[in-house]
Amino acid sequence: MPKLNISIDEEQKNFEADVAAIEKQWSSPRQAHLKRPYDARTIAALRNSIDATPSASSTQALKLWAQLREHNRNGTTELTFGTTDPTVVSQMAKHQQTVYVSGALCGFSEVAIPGMDHADYPWDTVPKVVAKVFKSQLWHDQRQRQFRLRHPKEKRAQLENWDYLAPIVADGDMGFGSLTSTMKMAKEFVDAGVAMIHIDDLAIGMKKFTVGQGRTVVPTSEYLDRLRTVRMQFDIMGAETLLLCRCDTDHSEFITSVIDERDHEYVLGATNKVEPLKDSLVKAQAEGKDLKTVRSEWKDKAGLKTFDEAVKAVASDSEYSAYTAEVLKEKFRSLSARREIASKTVKQDIFFDWELPRSSMGQYMFKSSVKAVVERAVAAAPLGDVTWARMDAPVWDDIVEFHTKVREVYPDRLFAFGYTGDYEYGKAGFSPEQVKNLPWDLAKMGVVWQVQPIWSLQGLNMVADQFGKLWAEEGIAGYVRDIQAPALAQKPMADGFEKLSWCGGYLADAFFETVAGESITER
Numbered sequence: 001m002p003k004l005n006i007s008i009d010e011e012q013k014n015f016e017a018d019v020a021a022i023e024k025q026w027s028s029p030r031q032a033h034l035k036r037p038y039d040a041r042t043i044a045a046l047r048n049s050i051d052a053t054p055s056a057s058s059t060q061a062l063k064l065w066a067q068l069r070e071h072n073r074n075g076t077t078e079l080t081f082g083t084t085d086p087t088v089v090s091q092m093a094k095h096q097q098t099v100y101v102s103g104a105l106c107g108f109s110e111v112a113i114p115g116m117d118h119a120d121y122p123w124d125t126v127p128k129v130v131a132k133v134f135k136s137q138l139w140h141d142q143r144q145r146q147f148r149l150r151h152p153k154e155k156r157a158q159l160e161n162w163d164y165l166a167p168i169v170a171d172g173d174m175g176f177g178s179l180t181s182t183m184k185m186a187k188e189f190v191d192a193g194v195a196m197i198h199i200d201d202l203a204i205g206m207k208k209f210t211v212g213q214g215r216t217v218v219p220t221s222e223y224l225d226r227l228r229t230v231r232m233q234f235d236i237m238g239a240e241t242l243l244l245c246r247c248d249t250d251h252s253e254f255i256t257s258v259i260d261e262r263d264h265e266y267v268l269g270a271t272n273k274v275e276p277l278k279d280s281l282v283k284a285q286a287e288g289k290d291l292k293t294v295r296s297e298w299k300d301k302a303g304l305k306t307f308d309e310a311v312k313a314v315a316s317d318s319e320y321s322a323y324t325a326e327v328l329k330e331k332f333r334s335l336s337a338r339r340e341i342a343s344k345t346v347k348q349d350i351f352f353d354w355e356l357p358r359s360s361m362g363q364y365m366f367k368s369s370v371k372a373v374v375e376r377a378v379a380a381a382p383l384g385d386v387t388w389a390r391m392d393a394p395v396w397d398d399i400v401e402f403h404t405k406v407r408e409v410y411p412d413r414l415f416a417f418g419y420t421g422d423y424e425y426g427k428a429g430f431s432p433e434q435v436k437n438l439p440w441d442l443a444k445m446g447v448v449w450q451v452q453p454i455w456s457l458q459g460l461n462m463v464a465d466q467f468g469k470l471w472a473e474e475g476i477a478g479y480v481r482d483i484q485a486p487a488l489a490q491k492p493m494a495d496g497f498e499k500l501s502w503c504g505g506y507l508a509d510a511f512f513e514t515v516a517g518e519s520i521t522e523r
């Protein structure tokens, strides 16, 4: 096998040049806010010996970064929606600055076996959809440019000139497993031309909505490891790709482990001596009882509380004040530190056992709060560029508290927000006026990127249903009246086959003319 034709001096020189270039990139205005747990030498040593830097993802990321910063300066926002379909994407160019590729939609329409948004599809599913969407954007950009340039300069002002290359934001879910799968996924996203991906703190296989229980998150440390992994992969590739730190802790009910003391304040334990929950459930199942009822009866019997609540329940007011004063001297206290403090400040013993409520899968019970979400978001912020607290319900006070608290630490922070499909604004206390102003009220808090992720399910399904009915009942007359005529009358005309420019007829001509002088449109 031939050896690499490079002297050791040259190898070292190239390495030092790489290190210098990496340090320069990391101190640029785009990246200066990021903090890495590693140095440029470590990353340079992890790189290839040739420059394999992908440029499309970086170009798109820098464009997105400029868009989002501008929104932040102006107090405005981007309103986009989710799709996996290049045709929909081509129309979004007229109204949206960005495109969202949703994991939920991919799980329905881009997989061998569709299913609920459980993030149970192969790890490269969403990157492959991003590659498809990005290629379609490049194609539209190419055919529009070619069409324009076949016209003299004076005529081009009347021609369409859409920005088809809207940066793509994509769903990286929880990274799909260990750090190596997260790295591979991040790499595929960058190679596909993505501008930004989001990574969350949900447990793999536990993104569930169907069992009537809250979500399961991973410990803070595991969440941060995921984000670091993506950052490292972007750095190895020299990519400017943006990382959106999504946090799903709001309303979560379980946590996979108690390894990180930052989470201990929120873990629930039994304050009465009862049999373990999982034993009660096994018995109940054998007896054919309703498990939901048994679980809720067990919770009442167990007197579920956080450790601090357990202290409060038995301590006098002055004991509890002494306890909290001591606890608050440090930002995070482990359970054992809390026990120690309680033993010194409270006379009574505190019975608290967080093993008893563990599920049959080993999860601990977790009591979420805005404070817990803020802590995670603040810990994650230096690793990423944008923050998103995914909420189960649109609780306005929580939304305000979250953004205000994070902005106290990071005043220029950029935020994202998702209008989940089944949000019930009325039930959540929003007046119609508040719903009307919601995007712009959010923008005032730095929420510069807002997404309706699943329009292609709710909206497209509805449109397809309506059209199916019309076509079956009225045939071509209904089509001409309700689709074709309005589409042709629309200014600019809705894109379709009749526009040779839009469907690439002229571009195809250009290829033929270039190599064979043939024309398919002017025969």
Ligand SMILES: C[C@](O)(C(=O)O)[C@H](CC(=O)O)C(=O)O
Pocket (backbone or CB within 6 Å): 082, 102, 103, 104, 105, 117, 171, 390, 418, 419, 420, 421, 422, 453, 454
């Ligand atoms: C954004 C999301 O991750 C998605 O896959 O589109 C979903 C969407 C939804 O539940 O409406 C999510 O927010 O978890």
